Structure formats: structure tokens, C-alpha cells
Amino acid sequence: MxxxxxxxxxxxxxxxxxxxxPDLIVFATLSPIMFVLLFRYVFGSAIPIEGIDYASFLLPGILCQTVIFGATVTGGALAEDLQKGLIDRFRSLPMRSGAVLIGRTVADQVLNVVSIVVMLLTGLAVGWRxxxxxxxxxxxxxxxxxxxxxVSWLMAPVGLLVRTPEVVNNASFIVIFPLTFIANTFVPTQNFPTPLRVFADWNPVSTTTQxxxxxxxxxxxGPTPDAWSLQHPVIYTLIWVVIILAAFVPFAVAQYKRAAGR
Known part of the structure; x- marks a missing residue:
């Protein structure tokens, strides 16, 4: 085949x-609704942004955060498949080794699409247009x-290395949570301390949001951002996509072969 x-x-x-x-569907639908409502009505009341209502500023950032966290499901799912012996069954089939990883990452994007649709509808309900x-x-x-x-391909080798879903979830939270907050996802970056502002301006989470x-x-x-990354956010984000895929697709496939051979 x-x-x-x-x-x-x-x-x-x-x-x-x-x-x-059902747990996967609940997480993909209720969690985005909770984030939109929480940030819109709790933080939004305390974060005025000149020239734009907070709902319009917020929703692209929440969308970016949600799809990134949704992409971490890849690592946890692969670790679970290893733990339950499913990878061993796949190894006994006449199947290309990369197919398991491609099928996993593509399916996780289906879950992300569900989250995006729910969040867009919720955003419309709270005033985003x-x-x-x-x-x-x-x-x-x-x-x-x-x-x-x-990001799914970045998380794939993590799941194949640690082999425990709980460790994958904890590790991804520790890394991705600060990346999504040291960015322009929820507040503008111009008032950040200089080192944090520079990091945030070149953070691919910021450029994806922008x-x-x-x-x-x-x-x-207002004025155009100083950082080239924020002046050309689509190009810069796609550059990061290419770099991550070029680095982690071969690494993930190699790690899968090692994990399946253990």
C-alpha cells in the first residue's frame, strides 16, 4: 500500500x-467557549485597547492559543498508543512507518477545525466581527x-520519547503556556519590559496571532510595528512552519521507527 x-x-x-x-469532543468545544468568555468579560473589562474593542483584539489570540494547545494532543495520543501496545500492532502490518504519524497529525487538525468553528461562533456572540x-x-x-x-509534528517525537501521556501533557503545558502569554495574544506588547518585548515580537505565536x-x-x-516579523506576519509564520516541519518530520519518523522496534 x-x-x-x-x-x-x-x-x-x-x-x-x-x-x-466524548471527552475529546467536550474538550474541543467547551474549553474554547470558556476561554473566550473568561478573557472577554473578566480580563477584557480591565484591559482597554485604544482604537479597537477587546473582543476584536482577543479572538485571534484565543484562536492561536487554542489550536496550539490542540496540537499538543498529538504527543499525548502517540504516548498512549505506545503505552497500550497499539504501535506494536501497527508494526506487524504492511504499513509505511510515516503513515501513523501523518494520520495522527491530520486527525488532530480535524479536532482543531471543530474548536475554531466553536470559537468563531462564540466570538460572534460576544461582539467580535x-x-x-x-x-x-x-x-x-x-x-x-x-x-x-x-506544532503537532514538534510534539510527535516528544510523545514517542516519554511514552507516558501525563508527562507529555505536563511538558507541553510548561513550554507552550509561557510562549502563548509572552506574546501579543491577549495584550499589546509595547509596554512589556524590553527583553520580553523583543522576544514577544519575534515569537511565532505573536506573528501567527498578528x-x-x-x-x-x-x-x-497606530504606527507599524518595528519588528520585521510583525510587519510581515504571514510570511514569518510560514517560514517557521517550514523550519519546524523540515526539522521534526524526519526526526519524528526516525523516533517512531526506534520506538516501534523496542
Whole structure:
């Protein structure tokens, strides 16, 4: 069988699992709603942003944070499959080694699409509005999913190395949580201390958020950001996507072969 057909089989298997495990659907729907409402009405009341309402500023950042955290499901799911011996069963089948990883990462993007749809509807309910063309609107979603897809491949070898879902979840939270907060996801960065501001301006989480804001038409009025990364957020984000995929796809496949051979 070809890599494509093998990957489609694994993708279908993982999507079927999503439908049959209520916890995954609950996390993908209720958690985004909770984040939007919490930040919109708790933090939003204390964070005035000149020239734009907080709901419009917030939603692209919440979307970026949610799809990144959704992408970490890849590592936990692979660790769980290893723990339960499913990878050993796959190894006994005439299946291309990369198919398991492709099927896993693609299926996790299906879950991210569900989260995005729920968050967009919730955003509309709390006052967010896009001011853009349909093409730019779709491109914003594509950029968000592309970055999440790259993060999925970054997390894949982590799940294959530690082999315990709990460790993967804890490790991903420790790394990704500060990355999403030392960024422009929830507040503008101009008042950050200089070292944090420089880091935030070049943080790909910031540029993914900025790309979504620009494509949704939710930018903050004012001068152009000084950092090249924020002046060209779509290009910079896609550069990071290519770098992460180029580095971690081969690494994840090699680690899968080692894990399956143990």
C-alpha cells in the first residue's frame, strides 16, 4: 500500500476515535467557549485597547492559543498508543512507518477545525466581527491550522520519547503556556519590559496571532510595528512552519521507527 492510502486509513481510524470518545469532543468545544468568555468579560473589562474593542483584539489570540494547545494532543495520543501496545500492532502490518504519524497529525487538525468553528461562533456572540474578504478570512484559518500542524509534528517525537501521556501533557503545558502569554495574544506588547518585548515580537505565536488579526481585519490602529516579523506576519509564520516541519518530520519518523522496534 502507498503512503497516502496508509495515512488515510490511520486518519480515518483517529477521526472515528474522536467521534466515539466524548471527552475529546467536550474538550474541543467547551474549553474554547470558556476561554473566550473568561478573557472577554473578566480580563477584557480591565484591559482597554485604544482604537479597537477587546473582543476584536482577543479572538485571534484565543484562536492561536487554542489550536496550539490542540496540537499538543498529538504527543499525548502517540504516548498512549505506545503505552497500550497499539504501535506494536501497527508494526506487524504492511504499513509505511510515516503513515501513523501523518494520520495522527491530520486527525488532530480535524479536532482543531471543530474548536475554531466553536470559537468563531462564540466570538460572534460576544461582539467580535471580521472586517475582511472571504478569501482573507479563509487564509487566516489556513495560517492558524498550518502553524498548529507544525506544532503537532514538534510534539510527535516528544510523545514517542516519554511514552507516558501525563508527562507529555505536563511538558507541553510548561513550554507552550509561557510562549502563548509572552506574546501579543491577549495584550499589546509595547509596554512589556524590553527583553520580553523583543522576544514577544519575534515569537511565532505573536506573528501567527498578528497574521490572523490582519486577515480578519482586527488590527490595532497606530504606527507599524518595528519588528520585521510583525510587519510581515504571514510570511514569518510560514517560514517557521517550514523550519519546524523540515526539522521534526524526519526526526519524528526516525523516533517512531526506534520506538516501534523496542
Amino acid at each position: 502507498s503512503l497516502l492510502s496508509d495515512s488515510l486509513v490511520i486518519t480515518r481510524r483517529n477521526v472515528t476515535k474522536i467521534r466515539r470518545v 471580521p472586517h475582511t474578504t472571504p478569501y482573507e478570512f479563509v487564509l487566516a484559518i489556513v495560517v492558524l491550522l498550518a502553524f498548529a500542524f507544525a 497574521a490572523a488579526r490582519e486577515l480578519f481585519g482586527n488590527t490595532v490602529p
